[in-house]
Amino acid sequence: MCFKNLPIEFDSQGNATLKQGVANPYTYTETPAPTPIEDDPERMRELFARNGAIRRVDFDPVTRVAGALAFHTVVDLDSREVLETASMATLFRGYEVILQGRDPRDAINISSRACGVCGGVHATTSALACEMAFGISPPPMGVVARNLLLSTEYLYDHPIHLSLLAGPDFSEEAVRETNPEIWTRAENTRTQGREVHGYEFMSELMTDLTPLTGKLYLEGLYYTRLAREAYVLIGGKYPHPHTVVPGGVSTTIDPSDLNEIMLRVVKYFDYGRKTVAIWNDIAEFFYDVNPKYKDIGTRPKNMVEPGQWDDPFAYDASYENCDDWGRRRWATPGVLVDGELVTTSLQMVNAGVEEFVEHAFYEEWTGNGSGNEYYKFPTDPAGNPLSPYHPWNKETIPKPTATSWKEKYSWSTAPRWDRMAMETGAYSRIWTAAMTPNYRQSNYIEPTGHSLKIHLPKASLPNTEIEWKIPEVWGAFERNRARAYCILYTAAIAYDNLLLAYDLLRKGGPDAKMSTPFKVPKDHRIGVGLWSAGRGYLTHHMEIDKGVIKNYQILTPSTWMASPKDPFGNPGPYEEAVMATPLLENYEKPEDFKGIDVLRAIRSFDPCMPCTTHIHSDDRTITREIISCACGATGDHEH
Amino acid sequence: MRVLVCGVGYRFLRDGALGPYMSDTLSARATERVEVEDLGYHPVGFTQNLQERPDYDRIVFVAAVDRGRAPGTIKAYRYDHCLPSSKEVQERVGDSVTGSISLDNLLIVSEAFKALPDDVWVVEVEPADETWGEGFSPIVEAKLPEITETIWNLTKP
Numbered sequence: 001m002c003f004k005n006l007p008i009e010f011d012s013q014g015n016a017t018l019k020q021g022v023a024n025p026y027t028y029t030e031t032p033a034p035t036p037i038e039d040d041p042e043r044m045r046e047l048f049a050r051n052g053a054i055r056r057v058d059f060d061p062v063t064r065v066a067g068a069l070a071f072h073t074v075v076d077l078d079s080r081e082v083l084e085t086a087s088m089a090t091l092f093r094g095y096e097v098i099l100q101g102r103d104p105r106d107a108i109n110i111s112s113r114a115c116g117v118c119g120g121v122h123a124t125t126s127a128l129a130c131e132m133a134f135g136i137s138p139p140p141m142g143v144v145a146r147n148l149l150l151s152t153e154y155l156y157d158h159p160i161h162l163s164l165l166a167g168p169d170f171s172e173e174a175v176r177e178t179n180p181e182i183w184t185r186a187e188n189t190r191t192q193g194r195e196v197h198g199y200e201f202m203s204e205l206m207t208d209l210t211p212l213t214g215k216l217y218l219e220g221l222y223y224t225r226l227a228r229e230a231y232v233l234i235g236g237k238y239p240h241p242h243t244v245v246p247g248g249v250s251t252t253i254d255p256s257d258l259n260e261i262m263l264r265v266v267k268y269f270d271y272g273r274k275t276v277a278i279w280n281d282i283a284e285f286f287y288d289v290n291p292k293y294k295d296i297g298t299r300p301k302n303m304v305e306p307g308q309w310d311d312p313f314a315y316d317a318s319y320e321n322c323d324d325w326g327r328r329r330w331a332t333p334g335v336l337v338d339g340e341l342v343t344t345s346l347q348m349v350n351a352g353v354e355e356f357v358e359h360a361f362y363e364e365w366t367g368n369g370s371g372n373e374y375y376k377f378p379t380d381p382a383g384n385p386l387s388p389y390h391p392w393n394k395e396t397i398p399k400p401t402a403t404s405w406k407e408k409y410s411w412s413t414a415p416r417w418d419r420m421a422m423e424t425g426a427y428s429r430i431w432t433a434a435m436t437p438n439y440r441q442s443n444y445i446e447p448t449g450h451s452l453k454i455h456l457p458k459a460s461l462p463n464t465e466i467e468w469k470i471p472e473v474w475g476a477f478e479r480n481r482a483r484a485y486c487i488l489y490t491a492a493i494a495y496d497n498l499l500l501a502y503d504l505l506r507k508g509g510p511d512a513k514m515s516t517p518f519k520v521p522k523d524h525r526i527g528v529g530l531w532s533a534g535r536g537y538l539t540h541h542m543e544i545d546k547g548v549i550k551n552y553q554i555l556t557p558s559t560w561m562a563s564p565k566d567p568f569g570n571p572g573p574y575e576e577a578v579m580a581t582p583l584l585e586n587y588e589k590p591e592d593f594k595g596i597d598v599l600r601a602i603r604s605f606d607p608c609m610p611c612t613t614h615i616h617s618d619d620r621t622i623t624r625e626i627i628s629c630a631c632g633a634t635g636d637h638e639h
Numbered sequence: 640m641r642v643l644v645c646g647v648g649y650r651f652l653r654d655g656a657l658g659p660y661m662s663d664t665l666s667a668r669a670t671e672r673v674e675v676e677d678l679g680y681h682p683v684g685f686t687q688n689l690q691e692r693p694d695y696d697r698i699v700f701v702a703a704v705d706r707g708r709a710p711g712t713i714k715a716y717r718y719d720h721c722l723p724s725s726k727e728v729q730e731r732v733g734d735s736v737t738g739s740i741s742l743d744n745l746l747i748v749s750e751a752f753k754a755l756p757d758d759v760w761v762v763e764v765e766p767a768d769e770t771w772g773e774g775f776s777p778i779v780e781a782k783l784p785e786i787t788e789t790i791w792n793l794t795k796p
Contacts, residue, residue, distance in 0.1 A: 063730050063733065064729075064730065064733045066738060067737070094771070098771055110651075113651070115738060116681065116737055116738010116739060116740070117736075117738050160736045160737070164733060164736055165733060165737075168729070211725075211729040212725060212728060212729055212751065221687075221732075221736075224683070225687045238680070238684075239680070239681075240679075
């Protein structure tokens with residue numbers, strides 16, 4: 001029984017049904033959001049009477065994240081607490097609207113544009129949705145090729161985050177500016193991983209995390225390049241691949257391509273070990289300085305993971321069999337509640353999802369907000385109950401209004417699983433796999449129930465075993481640490497798939513074909529792509545009729561995590577994590593406050609607010625990003 | 640004299656897609672001396688590519704950029720290689736690796752990593768319409784021949 005809050009029960013055969021005798025089962029009563037401090041003069045007076053250190057601090061935009069995120073806080077600089085938070089996705093991603101009425105194959109190319117980092121995974125997720133709707137699946141080599149694309153995309157994503165986005169928060173520059181006493185200590189603290197990463201003292205490591213000039217920063221840039229080079233050998237172009245199609249991949253692969261990819265992937269074995277050693281040292285050093293650093297960005301261990309990297313001999317694209325092929329993935333599907341794995345069923349992962357818009361700039365689509373009106377899909381194709389707030393039943397109806405922390409304040413919806421806020425990411429991937437019983441056969445990955453062992457082949461460094469242990473505490477440092485391990489996890493899976501690809505090529509025959517022919521069906525169908533970006537959970541729910549898209553819903557990792565409050569009064573994961581964050585920064589005057597701990601908490605989630613493209617229709621003004629520096633635009637010729 | 644002509648921008652954004660359109664159009668005129676590239680990818684990738692190629696003598700960038708001028712305005716200028724603060728450069732690198740494609744990001748990032756030759760020219764066109772879709776606004780459509788010739792003239796020694 002994986003649901004505590006949804007009206008779903010299971011019979012003796014484990015089949016999910018709606019709870020009997022419950023009228024209007026998905027109805028809920030909205031819990032009003034707390035009144036913002038600024039709107040509550042009595043509370044303001046009370047707080048100011050206690051001390052004069054209450055401040056509104058807004059991070060707008062939050063820099064060093066992908067896309068447009070703003071974050072509102074009210075902090076008490078005296079007690080070093082965060083009193084109020086609100087996470088705002090400040091731009092509208094209108095792909096759901098753009099895709100209506102188009103050929104379903106267009107979704108692969110158009111939805112890819114939703115993100116400049118994860119374009120390839122959007123394309124693949126869209127292809128998976130098409131395959132389910134069309135009733136086709138790729139030959140094994142097509143699946144393996146897709147797995148390699150995914151691996152190299154993650155090998156691009158993780159170094160970006162660790163070196164270029166989160167890393168600078170732990171650099172000499174940042175630490176000297178916000179906690180000079182920690183810098184002094186770093187100068188006198190020997191590292192634990194010096195034999196692997198080569199840094200004798202923490203201060204040396206922090207210096208090399210310095211943006212633009214630090215060796216680790218520049219090395220991270222280099223590794224983003226290597227991954228892209230490997231990606232384009234199959235994808236043709238990055239981040240928007242040309243070769244992802246329903247039924248596989250529209251290119252050929254020969255041993256020379258595989259060699260080129262292999263040469264690059266093996267470099268991540270050494271780089272990953274170094275990165276793990278660095279992030280182990282960072283976490284342990286800060287915990288040693290002050291154990292309260294474990295509370296930066298902490299929140300319940302609630303995570304949702306659709307899984308990815310399909311088994312080429314198990315994946316058949318059908319919803320009916322998705323529990324079976326889902327469990328055969330290298331990253332297994334699952335949901336963690338308070339750190340316990342409550343399901344590994346991909347159907348239950350999907351059936352538990354709802355999206356709410358009480359605090360988002362959208363109109364509620366069920367008509368009266370109660371969810372009791374007729375809705376299209378009361379069950380999924382396997383007969384499991386679905387909520388009217390499920391993505392297959394959702395409509396995107398943008399409705400911008402003035403921002404109000406109590407009412408509406410974000411373009412992100414509030415996705416919930418079993419009506420709980422969930423986070424997702426590289427860490428949910430490795431965590432779920434670590435706990436999954438009967439994990440697939442792999443030469444390099446070994447879950448133990450409490451850890452995940454990665455058996456690394458020899459590269460420049462000798463072969464070895466690296467073990468990620470499920471952390472007892474959960475917060476910003478552990479997110480970053482787990483992401484570092486995921487470089488190795490990803491590289492090992494890529495290696496597994498490369499060996500499979502060589503074997504398929506050697507054997508030849510139908511299994512070595514790259515794609516399956518298909519025709520776009522003209523009747524009414526639905527499909528879903530259940531996959532993940534580097535940053536976590538990604539699904540595309542598609543409904544087609546008469547050969548065109550009738551409804552399309554994209555649910556991204558940052559929609560889960562940047563979400564505003566839900567109708568049950570629960571904050572989104574960023575909001576919750578920052579509320580729990582102690583302000584450990586060293587400031588004498590309120591004006592000196594930089595908010596480094598808040599930013600470390602937010603950035604640890606690897607936010608990605610896919611938003612580059614924009615639309616504008618009738619009275620719905622949709623903002624967009626304008627970079628207006630005119631440096632050098634002094635004009636020699638004007639026409 | 641080796642010249643690289645680069646169209647910067649996104650496809651499917653009407654006037655905002657001018658850069659990729661120009662790359663497609665001018666590819667037909669490319670020669671051994673004048674290369675044409677679609678810069679619909681991020682500036683860090685471009686910088687890394689430039690660092691591995693033989694030096695160009697001149698690079699010409701073309702993009703639609705909204706700077707509040709009259710729509711259809713064509714502005715060609717020589718890039719002065721000035722950089723903003725290192726904090727802003729750092730933010731631009733972050734924007735770049737997370738997928739933001741813009742002329743300013745491109746100039747700043749590739750200049751910061753010393754990938755550009757001394758001789759860099761920019762052709763900017765003020766867009767009238769950057770909403771989702773294909774095709775240009777009438778005002779930019781009417782300027783296409785002039786834009787094309789402005790760019791091509793800048794490839795001459």
